[in-house]
Amino acid sequence: MPDHRHEPADWRTALREKGYRLTPQRELILSAVDELGHATPDEVLARVQQTVSTINASTVYRTLEVLEELGLVRHAHLSDRAPTYHSTRGHVHFHLVCRGCGDVISVDAEKAEPFVAVLGGLGFTPDLGHLTVFGRCARCEGAHP
């Protein structure tokens, strides 16, 4: 099983190339996103504070913004509330969120190929990595009408 975490060289280089600095906070926050899978800024904060309690919320917001600009993380809206961040390791995927059980399903982007084709016909190029589809999973669809 391959190690899916970002290779150190990757993001360190990515930061420097844009004139950004490599700080322990940034390293911690990127790791937290990697490990948490899908996490809101608040959840990321809680996680990194377990290691360095002085890390501040504003640092998390600013860092997530930088990491997203570098393409190391992405965010999607998995609830009507806060955005959730996820690492860009692995394949591009979009999300299905079940309103019944709250379950989040990651689906490989290629599954949306037919949809991408339709949108392409409308002259639109979708950003699948940001896409979230709300609805109901099979289990919940059967349960509550």
Next chain:
Amino acid sequence: MPDHRHEPADWRTALREKGYRLTPQRELILSAVDELGHATPDEVLARVQQTVSTINASTVYRTLEVLEELGLVRHAHLSDRAPTYHSTRGHVHFHLVCRGCGDVISVDAEKAEPFVAVLGGLGFTPDLGHLTVFGRCARCEGAHP
């Protein structure tokens, strides 16, 4: 050209059937959503205050919630910020939002049929009326790479 606004009888009945009351605020807010097309709670507030300046933000939030419960309006996330509400008159549609020019394109739900089929194969039933796809329109795709 048909009148797409909600027929008075429609929503008045809808309200009463659930034990809700028909108030001028609710009528104004529903009209505002109808007329604005896509609007945030804030925009709806500004609009209705042009008619009745005493209407309060909390009334707008509470009313939009009621109207959505009744199926008279729906909301989608057309920006990373506030939700935007639209009337459910006309056909069910989803939205395309261009990150380049900010343009919002409404697309009839049937265009997503192939996508719905794929998701169905995964046991998932999407709520297309809530779906928003971010990306780039043809014009902007050509412009900035």
Next chain:
DNA sequence: TTAGTTGCAAATATTTTGCAACCGC
């Protein structure tokens, strides 16, 4: 050294809630 970063506090922005007055039915 020096310009990018961080922590902290305060400012914004958004949405929610308690409650007394109000009003649709």
Next chain:
DNA sequence: GCGGTTGCAAAATATTTGCAACTAA
């Protein structure tokens, strides 16, 4: 009149910003 609604103020959330101290390079 009863009970759902509203306006208002305050509270709860969420995110952003100014700035002095700090630090990676």
